Amino acid sequence: MTDSFPRRQARTRRFTLGAPRGAALSPDGRRVVFLRSRGGTDPVTCLWSLDLDTGDERVVADPRVLDGNGSEEDLPPQERARRERAREQAGGVVAFATDRPVTMAAFTLSGRLYVAEFASGLTPRLIETPGGVVDPRPDPQGRRVAFVAGGALYVHDLVPRLTTLLVRPDDDDATWGLADFVAAEEMGRMRGYWWAPDGDRLLVARVDDDPVRRWHIADPANPDREPVRVAYPAAGTPNAEVTLYLIALDGVRVPVTWDAAAYEYVVDATWDATDLLLTVQSRDQRALRVLRVDQRSGATAEVAAIDDPDWVDIVPGVPAHLDGELVTAGAHEGANRLCVGGTPVTPTSLQVRALLDIDGDTLLFSASGEDPASTGLWSWSREGGLVERATQPGVHSGRLSAGTLLVTRACLESEGTATVAHLPSGAARTIDSFADPAGLAPRLELTTAGAGALSTALLLPSWWEPGTPLPVLMDPYGGPHAQRVVASRNAHLTSQWFAEQGFAVVVVDGRGTPGRGPAFERAVRGDLAQPVLDDQVDALHDLATRHPDLDLDRVGVRGWSFGGYLAALAVLRRPDVFHAAVAGAPVTDWALYDTHYTERYLGTPDGDPDAYARSSLFEDAAAARTPHRPLLLVHGLADDNVVAAHTLRLSSALLAAGRPHSVLPLSGVTHMTPQEVVAENLLLLQVEFLRSALGVPLPPS
Template identity: 50%
Template structure:
């Protein structure tokens, strides 16, 4: 079996690997999802008993539903698209605070698993189920309905222990309750729309009014008998969904949460634990935000912190939150007195040093001293952006900052925590996949088994920092490369905000090794705008994305060629997907003397057709700079440029994120100007281009590059 087929059948070697790790608050159980083998796409719910180190399956989708286990309702399909989940079976689950009960949806139906005794029962629900969650006490559960015959999408409902199912909130078409709107899930990583009170007696729920949004109609021409799918899409410069918050008492009480929603329309984060609800709201420009404490009795809010940046605010995931002593934890940037850092603050007091680039707050660890307030578990980088480590951060008042690195080995590490149990997931260039180890205190007590396939490659990319901007970069040669043999170059790009490609993790290089072994020197560069280096590095692209990212890619490539004389800059191709697809097409159209051809997958060809939150964050409002939008438009560039090299445009016809209109408009502009290109429409494919199409798509891409680099 060749690599493209193996990668497609194993979902890039992720089938059979544990994911979605949770730890019970008392540290007794680790809960996770995993499929049964390297080619099995159906994920089941598993549990590891920390005391015994034994694993057992809790819920097997095939045993629960047989033929219906992989059926997805429209809303579940959309939610998985936002989460970038392509696995089947149980896509997600939720626990009560003690980790004794797990709730999940399967085939649109609702299930409750007793993690102590092992019983799994179906719970009768009013309609197809979305995002079910138990209350913290485990006595009742809530869910949101998906559309079905006689059922409205977006009803928030609660089921009591005796099975009584009550609608907590619901309205006519155009208004949904308890779900995240498109930009919250796609751009702010807020995938939830309701939050239980700690005592389980009320719910903080988002009401989303999409009635102002324009309707886009997505249709796959390969299915002419199927009606188009209609979505409410928040196009750049146009209206957003109106989002409000409401405290809903299970006895029928209703309190509106008050803040200036006209000035701060974006609700980006919500946290409700002991201490009361905390929310983060942003202006539409995203240059100013507020961290607000909510009084659950009156709905009134109090400002706890302000977030401000002349470019855009970038909150830290896992914040805001209450610390045990009542202070409010906020993540943000330290950008004065010569500092250029991404840090944590407690009521304005700095908790982490400027040398630490904080990526996420995972949770709480028992104090390292054994007494006093809990420490924080934090994912962060320290000097080397290709790596991520786990750190213990002390929260005690006084004594200065105390931050200790937990993960000693090089690589990319993530964590989950509950009680005194820490679960560490470690990726490295030295081994395949993500290895999960379970620690109680300073002692390793178990590992989570992986049934994933072993990749056929052990790639060794040469990681470097190049140019005076110290861009993270890498070169990957064919396995049998002999020094002195000149190779065509494949610049494999993403380059967009919020995502890194140069990682000290083997999984990032497996497909690239296949490309290298096909006869290329593969080059990867993280330009300005990508995270991990410093806030100023990320935000230099504000309103000048195209110039910055392309300049960095070209200068980085040139600098690497000076160090690696086997890179033949007379034969350079570029490929990318999504933002990377836009960047690949931009490179071919702007720099045809360097790039001989390019592959652009799902490119954002016209930024006025992309969503509000992402586009306006980096380019500003269209009415404040139509010249900025025109400068970044591939459609206008294709119409104006006199010379262009061949482009292969690839797009999923069911893409609801970067709709196929982008590629179709770009193709029309290229055709009108006589520029060489081909269009490959992927029937039924979404933005993820999930499924088996990847296998043959890679081979077609390879044939295209070989044709145009000879």
């Protein structure tokens, strides 16, 4: 008997297992190092190396060979937290770091440190260290490996095989060399230390969580267990205090100084052959500064200032240097543009997503053009100007080194992703993917809808014939920083499965979502509810005029995280349009969510209480709107990102208002749902709830 789609999707981690990822390209453009498990249902990730000259591919590190544990890992708490922030669902070697020439790598398995040399072909060497190793990184010269254990930073010298404690925590609430919560969750910074180019010292972050309020996450299914105590910086409350030090290998520290009162967020650090650059951001996120650090005194000097009346976006890959000039990115003349020396070098017709690489005098970056569903690859140089490097529709990323272009592409024509290295000679080498096929071809129309020409996806059952009315299921995320309407087949697999159950599934990217420029993204400033909900309604009604078989008398909505918030908002605020909702891990009260995300859009609860009231679900829960629509709230009780209090407080408010609803608590589940049985049954329970609430018959067999 063939397993169901929900079971296969859960087992394959959404059909990502077995696909290459995390690729690093050597500076000479001749070697690619990457992560990949051995099959589409194998959750144990291995480290691989591909010689682009010969095409020889070999496994560098197989966790089952090295420690025999496979996916049964004993992870340090800090590594579990890092994986939760990174939304990592696999096991084994899930991250690695290399020296600059990419001749060797360091990684961990179950908190133990390993070092692998690519050219030797030898089995990676286990390094004797203190237990609980997190985030090992070789120095650029490949002579030493730094790592964090127990909140302390160590350096291991590979030749004498000597480990030195560089700096230890001086307080119970302090750590060295790790990213703070908001940096990892919201800024994309997963690290807390940076090697100097010559490997003789490091820039190290000290994170003090003492100012941060403590929350307690209990496990009601196991009342004998102590609640987990976490430092959570909710909107309007203190953040962790992050300070930086230059630390030599002999332990001598030099503090890095800047106006931390004005710019408390440490966004990133960049250390090249000439300069150490520090990027910091103000609490209100309207000001971002790039500072040059004096490597002897630790003093800083401003080299770039980016300001915005709403907020300054953090763009991956910048700042950087190109021939001595600073590369930055930001909003200019209505577009997100790449700048060199303060001058925009990309046109207003492109929305820059990230700077991916610098190869000599060439910048490689990703950007969207007229169609935000596609993200293309482009390069720019002074001599060659702007060049489109990936001309087909799809979602692209890449690396560029010594003229070798490594391209990763997801598209609508085929499943998964394709990873291909294009060599300067014109030859191409493909990195094989072992990912399982989904066996589900979306019946998909990508279009625009509503007055704002919103990016919209319509998915219909494969068995449906025109003239047969279909209930509608809205399946959005809807919030900032995430797109659902993309030119990638795998992005629509879950929606298509819901369509096969008898729904016309509609996905809309409304105001606030990326890809259409600064004004579109900033339309949610001060109100995360009404503009987002209005766009869903507007697109739905417009789409129905073109597709009269969409039954607007039976409209459901489902979502997770911001999508869960939007689903609950829909049935509470617009029960005239939406008739049932499944809200997974919803943010119900934005005062309970973290500082960096929430304050970007709403300010602080004390500074702009009206913005929080407009965006909260509690006034909607108490409002006398009728009829009362079926609402299923789902929440992982171990969630440390959107804590279960969001759902529990909304449930209490609904009960006080006499509004019927259902709550499904998930014991031991975090904001992710990687557990196979949980992930599978969540889909099945959702479809049964929606089918019952909307009166949807079983699909034809």
